[in-house]
Amino acid sequence: MIFTELPLKGAFRVDPERIGDERGHFARMFCADEFAAHGLCTSWFQTNRSFTKKAGTTRGLHFQRPPAVEAKLIRCSRGAVFDVIVDLRAGSPKFGQWTALELSEANATAVYAPQGFAHGFQTLTDSVEMSYMHSARYSPDHEGGVLLDDPELGISWPMKPSNQSARDLAFPPLSSVEPIKP
Numbered sequence: 506m507i508f509t510e511l512p513l514k515g516a517f518r519v520d521p522e523r524i525g526d527e528r529g530h531f532a533r534m535f536c537a538d539e540f541a542a543h544g545l546c547t548s549w550f551q552t553n554r555s556f557t558k559k560a561g562t563t564r565g566l567h568f569q570r571p572p573a574v575e576a577k578l579i580r581c582s583r584g585a586v587f588d589v590i591v592d593l594r595a596g597s598p599k600f601g602q603w604t605a606l607e608l609s610e611a612n613a614t615a616v617y618a619p620q621g622f623a624h625g626f627q628t629l630t631d632s633v634e635m636s637y638m639h640s641a642r643y644s645p646d647h648e649g650g651v652l653l654d655d656p657e658l659g660i661s662w663p664m665k666p667s668n669q670s671a672r673d674l675a676f677p678p679l680s681s682v683e684p685i686k687p
């Protein structure tokens with residue numbers, strides 16, 4: 506696996522190393538030893554999948570607060586997305602900054618978002634499947650969000666965000682979000 510730290514400290518792009526032959530290929534998707542060697546979470550509590558019908562659909566930006574604060578390992582297992590993480594860590598010099606990567610079925614790239622980040626994505630194709638690993642249990646009482654098209658955040662979504670959930674449309678802007686103490 507190839508680990509590349511993103512511009513937001515502690516967040517990583519994780520690419521598989523494919524071992525191919527005439528049948529296809531094999532690739533490791535998670536390895537506790539390799540994740541530990543990079544100081545990343547090795548203990549996952551929950552695995553989730555989502556399916557999105559239409560291109561341009563935009564979900565997020567979601568996080569959980571302590572005691573349910575969580576790291577996530579995010580992949581796109583069908584189709585392609587523009588994937589975004591936002592640093593909301595209390596005391597981070599990059600609080601409120603975001604970084605984005607294209608995740609797709611073809612590249613099998615994962616994003617590792619440490620505790621204290623918000624996450625969201627926009628589908629670039631129809632019929633998108635996302636797969637997540639979460640380090641904490643789902644806890645509706647500790648869920649939070651940031652408005653994904655907040656001008657202060659200034660995320661350059663490839664398309665005009667569409668098909669947001671009612672919950673996502675009601676999230677506050679960055680200026681009203683309390684920093685997360687991981």
Ligand SMILES: Cc1cn([C@H]2C[C@H](O)[C@@H](COP(=O)(O)OP(=O)(O)O[C@H]3O[C@@H](C)C(=O)[C@@H](O)[C@H]3O)O2)c(=O)[nH]c1=O
Pocket residue numbers: 553555564565566567624625626637643670
């Ligand atoms: C995340 C989650 C949701 N749910 C429920 C809540 C709701 O009724 C339904 C759909 O939830 P949502 O609308 O939040 O689904 P969605 O907008 O796809 O939520 C996801 O968005 C992306 C951006 C993430 O980062 C994920 O961690 C997750 O928050 O599923 C669970 O039962 N367990 C879970 O672990």
